[in-house]
Amino acid sequence: xxxxxxxxxxxxxxxxxxxxxxxxxxxxxxxxxxxxxxxxxxxxxxxxxxxxxxxxxxxxxxxxxxxxxxxxxxxxxxxxxxxxxxxxxxxxxxxxxxxxxxxxxxxxxxxxxxxxxxxxxxxxxxxxxxxxxxxxxxxxxxxxxxxxxxxxxxxxxxxxxxxxxxxxxxxxxxxxxxxxxxxxxxxxxxxxxxxxxxxxxxxxxxxxxxxxxxxxxxxxxxxxxxxxxxxxxxxxxxxxxxxxxxxxxxxxxxxxxxxxxxxxxxxxxxxxxxxxxxxxxxxxxxxxxxxxxxxxxxxxxxxxxxxxxxxxxxxxxxxxxxxxxxxxxx
Amino acid sequence: xxxxxxxxxxxxxxxxxxxxxxxxxxxxxxxxxxxxxxxxxxxxxxxxxxxxxxxxxxxxxxxxxxxxxxxxxxxxxxxxxxxxxxxxxxxxxxxxxxxxxxxxxxxxxxxxxxxxxxxxxxxxxxxxxxxxxxxxxxxxxxxxxxxxxxxxxxxxxxxxxxxxxxxxxxxxxxxxxxxxxxxxxxxxxxxxxxxxxxxxxxxxxxxxxxxxxxxxxxxxxxxxxxxxxxxxxxxxxxxxxxxxxxxxxxxxxxxxxxxxxxxxxxxxxxxxxxxxxxxxxxxxx
Numbered sequence: 155x156x157x158x159x160x161x162x163x164x165x166x167x168x169x170x171x172x173x174x175x176x177x178x179x180x181x182x183x184x185x186x187x188x189x190x191x192x193x194x195x196x197x198x199x200x201x202x203x204x205x206x207x208x209x210x211x212x213x214x215x216x217x218x219x220x221x222x223x224x225x226x227x228x229x230x231x232x233x234x235x236x237x238x239x240x241x242x243x244x245x246x247x248x249x250x251x252x253x254x255x256x257x258x259x260x261x262x263x264x265x266x267x268x269x270x271x272x273x274x275x276x277x278x279x280x281x282x283x284x285x286x287x288x289x290x291x292x293x294x295x296x297x298x299x300x301x302x303x304x305x306x307x308x309x310x311x312x313x314x315x316x317x318x319x320x321x322x323x324x325x326x327x328x329x330x331x332x333x334x335x336x337x338x339x340x341x342x343x344x345x346x347x348x349x350x351x352x353x354x355x356x357x358x359x360x361x362x363x364x365x366x367x368x369x370x371x372x373x374x375x376x377x378x379x380x381x382x383x384x385x386x387x388x389x390x391x392x393x394x395x396x397x398x399x400x401x402x403x404x405x406x407x408x409x410x411x412x413x414x415x416x417x418x419x420x421x422x423x424x425x426x427x428x429x430x431x432x433x434x435x436x437x438x439x440x441x442x443x444x445x446x447x448x449x450x451x452x453x454x455x456x457x458x459x460x461x462x463x464x465x466x467x468x469x470x471x472x473x474x475x476x477x478x479x480x481x482x483x484x
Numbered sequence: 485x486x487x488x489x490x491x492x493x494x495x496x497x498x499x500x501x502x503x504x505x506x507x508x509x510x511x512x513x514x515x516x517x518x519x520x521x522x523x524x525x526x527x528x529x530x531x532x533x534x535x536x537x538x539x540x541x542x543x544x545x546x547x548x549x550x551x552x553x554x555x556x557x558x559x560x561x562x563x564x565x566x567x568x569x570x571x572x573x574x575x576x577x578x579x580x581x582x583x584x585x586x587x588x589x590x591x592x593x594x595x596x597x598x599x600x601x602x603x604x605x606x607x608x609x610x611x612x613x614x615x616x617x618x619x620x621x622x623x624x625x626x627x628x629x630x631x632x633x634x635x636x637x638x639x640x641x642x643x644x645x646x647x648x649x650x651x652x653x654x655x656x657x658x659x660x661x662x663x664x665x666x667x668x669x670x671x672x673x674x675x676x677x678x679x680x681x682x683x684x685x686x687x688x689x690x691x692x693x694x695x696x697x698x699x700x701x702x703x704x705x706x707x708x709x710x711x712x713x714x715x716x717x718x719x720x721x722x723x724x725x726x727x728x729x730x731x732x733x734x735x736x737x738x739x740x741x742x743x744x745x746x747x748x749x750x751x752x753x754x755x756x757x758x759x760x761x762x763x764x765x766x767x768x769x
Contacts, residue, residue: 376572379542382560384589384640394585398576477576477620 213448218455221448229269236264268429274456277430280347281419281464284354285412291355292362292411293404297396299363300370317360321353321418325425328352349426350419357418358411365410369403370396398477405472412468416461431457489676490516490539490644495548497534508534510702511548514695516644519674523687525735526697526706527743532680535697536646539678540566553643562590565637567647571629573621579632580617583607586636607639608632610669627658631665638669647679651686660719663689671716684735688728689719696738706743709734 195215202214213221247259268276299306332348373396381395397404423432435453438446473479497509508531516522524532537543539550541560550557552564560566565586573582583604591600608614611631621629630650637645650666651659663686670677670690681687687694694709711731713722722728 374572376568376570377574379560379566379568380572380574382542383540383562383564383566384586385559385561386589395574398574401576 207447209442209447210444213451217448218451221445221452224445225270225449225452229271232266232269236266239264239266270434270453270456273430273434274460276347276428277419277423277432278460280350280423280428280430281354281412281415284351284419285358285415287351288355288359288362288411288415289408292359292407293366296363296366296404296407297370297392297400299367300400301392301396306367306371313360313363316356317364319357321357321422322425324356325349325353325422328356329426344428346426346428350422350428350430350432353422353426354415354419358415361410361414362404362407365407366400366404369400369407372403373399401476402472402478405468405476409465409468409472412464413461416457416464420457431460487518488515489518489553490678491551492516492535492539493548493551495535495538495545495550497531497538497543498546507702508700509545510704512704513548514705516676516678518676521670521677521679521690521692523691523694524678524680524697525682525684525687525694525739526703527699527739528682530697530700531703532697533648536566536648536678536680539644540564540646542566562586562640563643565640565642565645567630567633567637567645567650569649569652571621571626571633573629573632573636575621578618578620579608579613579624579635580604582621582632583636583639587639590640603639607635610638610672611635611665625658627654627662630654630662634666634669638673638675643676645675645677647677649680649682652682659683659686663719666690667715667717684732684739685719687735688713688731689717689722694731694735696735696743699743707738 199214199216202212202217205212211217243262247257247261250257251259299309329345329349332345332352336345336348377395377399381391386394419430420432420435422428423430424436425432427433427436431453435450438449438453492512492514495509495512496507498505498507500506512531512535514522524535526532534543538545539552539557541550541557541564544558557564573579574585577585584600587595587600587604587607591603595603605614605617608617611634613628613631613635616624616628621632624632630653634647634650637647651662654662667690669675679690688711691711694711695705696707696709697703698706709731713725713727713731
């Protein structure tokens with residue numbers, strides 16, 4: 155009698171296991187990372203107070219937050235200025251047109267300074283252009299190398315030599331070649347953009363070539379035999395067997411490359427003066443105002459965050475395209 | 485029925501190794517009639533798969549050749565469809581699409597779109613896989629994957645169907661199920677089949693002839709056993725007949741008495757004999 159009572163009571167106070175699981179999961183997924191970030195912020199601000207530089211204290215989290223606000227409001231003012239400029243221009247043209255109907259209206263572009271947000275966009279465009287250029291070259295090359303042992307033996311030493319070269323070594327060469335070849339009175343894109351883009355391409359070519367070729371070379375031999383029994387012509391063999399089979403490895407290479415591309419880009423932009431985040435960091439460093447360090451630190455955080463987003467975006471694309479969902483979980 | 489469709493004529497197979505050529509097969513000679521079901525049985529490493537690969541055209545015999553319907557085999561082709569041991573389905577395609585790839589390749593010019601669709605579905609029906617047309621291989625069990633593999637091979641309408649231990653990786657119950665399906669299909673379509681197997685019961689149950697191979701190196705055909713059991717065969721009622729036991733006994737005695745595999749570590753004994761030879765040479769010098 156009493157035992158059943160206890161049993162009943164026990165049942166009533168029991169929390170369903172699903173709720174326990176949810177709470178534990180939430181704790182692990184949310185609370186612990188937040189705790190980690192909090193500890194980091196505390197350590198950072200403590201360390202920052204104790205580092206004295208010629209430009210004042212090293213920026214702590216508060217200072218960087220303030221700079222973010224400053225950068226954003228600068229962006230807003232700049233946009234307002236731009237709008238005002240175009241409005242003035244339109245009014246002026248309308249007036250002139252009213253006086254003289256034959257007048258051909260002059261339209262000038264606003265040449266204000268690039269804001270931080272504009273620079274992020276420029277960096278993104280540059281890195282994506284360089285990355286796609288590399289992919290267009292690297293993936294077909296990687297497939298060819300993976301399919302032909304002879305080509306692999308021929309090209310492998312060259313790849314191994316070029317792979318570890320830093321972007322800073324390429325940049326002067328790229329700059330000179332681009333200035334020699336890219337001559338146009340009215341260039342569509344500035345030289346600095348081409349320089350940074352090609353440097354990015356040169357650095358992120360290799361992981362893609364290597365991963366693609368390894369992926370292609372390690373296709374299951376049975377699948378190749380299936381293709382032989384079916385007498386698939388070479389092109390459909392590549393399209394129907396080789397590419398789908400090596401898609402997971404191709405994506406691994408692309409993710410590695412995109413990570414490298416983003417790192418390389420900042421250095422390339424510093425030196426090539428491409429108006430992106432790299433130039434922002436460099437200009438702030440040369441500027442040397444009391445805000446500079448805080449702004450650079452803000453840029454560092456943005457660079458990290460954008461890099462993280464790029465990687466996640468690549469992972470989502472992989473999940474969407476690749477049949478092998480398991481290789482796309484990390 | 486007595487027409488010879490496939491002639492495996494005196495083939496030798498040597499593989500180059502760093503220590504000189506290794507003879508895998510020596511004078512393997514076999515004629516297969518149209519509609520016949522032939523099993524190749526032998527211990528592992530005796531070169532059964534090599535014979536099958538040569539017939540498929542995936543390997544080239546060092547000497548001798550294979551003639552199918554009066555034409556010498558020089559490369560792989562869909563008229564000699566292969567069912568591989570580990571199904572070899574393309575993992576990114578569904579069951580339907582896997583068969584479609586084969587059908588489109590073979591019948592692109594002769595069949596209309598509707599006929600192609602019908603033919604794919606028909607073949608998957610034959611292997612009882614019409615309930616899972618649009619599932620990918622990773623959603624199918626081992627037996628189901630192998631069924632799709634068989635459907636793919638059948639859909640090419642091969643003159644000879646080559647099966648490389650098709651049920652080797654399956655559990656016993658699934659294997660029995662697959663054997664039933666295979667007998668059903670063979671009864672209906674009267675294909676010519678060459679199947680490699682390790683399983684004595686499977687060989688006796690399915691085959692018209694059992695080709696027993698000697699141990700390698702330089703493996704050859706040891707004995708050929710005619711299986712004159714009436715079709716359709718039923719594994720349960722057959723198990724009680726004396727003829728079935730006799731056939732089974734014949735295969736077992738070949739494998740475990742005449743060709744008993746002496747388990748040694750071949751490379752080691754070879755090394756030792758080489759060392760000995762070398763020592764002899766040194767002594768002679």
